[in-house]
Amino acid sequence: MKTLDWYFDFLSPFAYLSLGRVEQLSATVAIRYRPVLFAGLLQHWGNKGPAELAPKRLWTYRWCTWRAARDGIAFRFPSAHPFNPLPYLRLSIAAGNTPAAVRAIFDALWTTGVDPADEGGQIRLAKAIGIDLASAGSQAVKDSLRLTTAEAAALGVFGVPTLAVNGELFWGVDGMDFAQAFLADPDLLAAEEMRRVSDLPVGVMRNL
Numbered sequence: 658m659k660t661l662d663w664y665f666d667f668l669s670p671f672a673y674l675s676l677g678r679v680e681q682l683s684a685t686v687a688i689r690y691r692p693v694l695f696a697g698l699l700q701h702w703g704n705k706g707p708a709e710l711a712p713k714r715l716w717t718y719r720w721c722t723w724r725a726a727r728d729g730i731a732f733r734f735p736s737a738h739p740f741n742p743l744p745y746l747r748l749s750i751a752a753g754n755t756p757a758a759v760r761a762i763f764d765a766l767w768t769t770g771v772d773p774a775d776e777g778g779q780i781r782l783a784k785a786i787g788i789d790l791a792s793a794g795s796q797a798v799k800d801s802l803r804l805t806t807a808e809a810a811a812l813g814v815f816g817v818p819t820l821a822v823n824g825e826l827f828w829g830v831d832g833m834d835f836a837q838a839f840l841a842d843p844d845l846l847a848a849e850e851m852r853r854v855s856d857l858p859v860g861v862m863r864n865l
Contacts, residue, residue: 659840660687662821664809665759666695667749668742670721671830672818673767674730676760678833679820683756686840690754692746693806695817701810708739724830731768740773743802744793748783750801751793758786 663679665672679688699706707717718734725732745762752758765782766773783790792798809819813826820827820836825846827836839845846855 658685658687660689662689662691664691664693664805664814664817664819664821666693666742666817667745667762667766668695668739669817670717670732670734670738670767673732673763674721674724674728674830675818675833676763677730679818680756680760682837688756690749690756690759691805691809692749692754692759692802693809693814693817694743694746694802697803697806698810698815698817702815704815706739731764733768733770735766736770736772737774742773744779744790745773746802747793747798748779748786748788748790750798751788751795752786758788761786 661682665675667673682688695706698704708714718738722732722734724730745766749758749762762782765771765778765785771778780790783793812821814821816828818829818832820832822836822839823843825839827833827839845851
């Protein structure tokens, strides 16, 4: 069975909205869940997240709320966003990044309106998935997250969620349709216009 890597951060509502599609894919391909620190990717690429620009933050929150309602996905923003995702990323790693653990963490954060900074909530969540919260803070877990984030950046992952299929990267909620089309037709990116835009020259660049 083909194995795909799914890079995500629990911070991202787009990752949560994509989770169901990823789970559906697991019926035909193996999914390797790869938690990464989104802030680390932003730093690597010199970029800002959607929540760091006030108009984009408002658009993002409204769009995600609308999209979830349209698709019938249980959804409620946590009580504060952005939040520090490190405890949750490390908890997932300590749990072996199993589909059940990843789903439980996403649901806890994105369906309840919880305060992500509440340590009591983190402890209860860890207990629910059978993990000692203290073990999630081990150096091995921290190193794993750092390494996976660095590896993702080296592959060209610039945002979350990103699905890696045969060395090609498919980003975002809408990228799931593109990924499935590529899985169905591996020659999709070999089409003439796809090859042309892949090598399109840069016309002008801003001086930042």
